Amino acid sequence: PVAQPSIQVSNTTVTEHKDPAVLTYITNDTGISVSWFFSDQSLLLTEKMTLSPDNSILSIDPVRREDAGDYWCEVSNPSSSSIGDPVTVVVLWRENGPALSMEVLTVIAIGVLVRVALVAALGFSFPSRGLEALVEKGGLHSLLGKRALLVLYFDTKAVTSSSSNPQDNPDLSEGQWPE
Secondary structure (H helix, E strand, O other), X not given: XXXXXXXXXXXXXXXXXXXXXXXXXXXXXXXXXXXXXXXXXXXXXXXXXXXXXXXXXXEEOOOOXXXXXXXXXXXXXXXOEXXXXXXXXXXXOOOOOOOOOHHHHHHHHHHHHHHHHHHHXXXXXXXXXXXXXXXXXXXXXXXXXXXXXXXXXXXXXXXXXXXXXXHHOOOOOHHHOOO
């Protein structure tokens, strides 16, 4: 009789488009045939999947979310067969693309805190375009200076600018950054 195989996994939790998943069956039997299964059916190899010449190692690189699920193998010889216990591969992914870096999140948080502090200190709130009008009139510029205004004006235009100098950003007009 063929002994039940076990499966070793390089990592059961992998990140989509980043990590590979490598599954290896372990058995002491020789002269056997190996078949891989995924989600209750025989595994259909895709372009990102490779099997070692003896079918003992299944590599998935890069892993995608549709690769998440249970994998197992069946080993057999002409007289018997045995199925291994399934292993579950979990694939992590981001729904909306790459996440913001910690540095960007920190700057956003600081901008929000400064805006809240100004609202509390000055006793009023301003809509997103209201700050620009206040700046154009010179109301906050003399109080805070350009660097603080950059943090207050922090929105997607400022974040996506390749320059750290707001005057180099074509999305900002000269009137928004008085001298």
